[in-house]
Amino acid sequence: RDPVEAAHWLLAAARQGEPRSQHTLGALCYEGLGVAQDDGQALFWLTLSAANTPDALQPHLQAILAEVTSRLSPAEQEGIHKQVALWQPQVQV
Numbered sequence: 001r002d003p004v005e006a007a008h009w010l011l012a013a014a015r016q017g018e019p020r021s022q023h024t025l026g027a028l029c030y031e032g033l034g035v036a037q038d039d040g041q042a043l044f045w046l047t048l049s050a051a052n053t054p055d056a057l058q059p060h061l062q063a064i065l066a067e068v069t070s071r072l073s074p075a076e077q078e079g080i081h082k083q084v085a086l087w088q089p090q091v092q093v
Contacts, residue, residue, distance in 0.1 A: 003034030014045060017089030019052035023061060030064055040080055042068045047084045 007028055013021035026045030029038045046065050053061050069077060 003028070005034075007034035014048075015090045016092060019049045022046070022049035023053055023057065027064060030068055039068045039071045040076060043072060043077065043080050044083060047081065048087060 007025065010021045010025040010028065014025045022045045025035075026042045026047075026049060028034050029036075029045060030042035031037065035041075043065070046061060046068065050061060050065070072080070
């Protein structure tokens with residue numbers, strides 16, 4: 001298994017609005033697996049996935065969100081939340 005290739009395909013699905021891919025990609029960004037470690041991208045993808053994450057994964061999601069949020073400044077958090085509010089899935093034709 002190649003984490004870089006997995007991240008590539010997860011990004012493609014996440015951009016199309018697939019919440020499990022968004023959740024997994026956010027976790028990869030948080031951990032730096034297959035992608036550069038990036039708390040901002042982790043917060044972005046995890047926040048997008050939050051509304052559609054199955055209940056069984058919510059405790060895990062909330063724990064990661066709390067950790068990521070604690071590592072970002074309020075200004076960084078605000079900017080990411082603005083990006084999330086404007087985000088639209090990219091539909092493939």
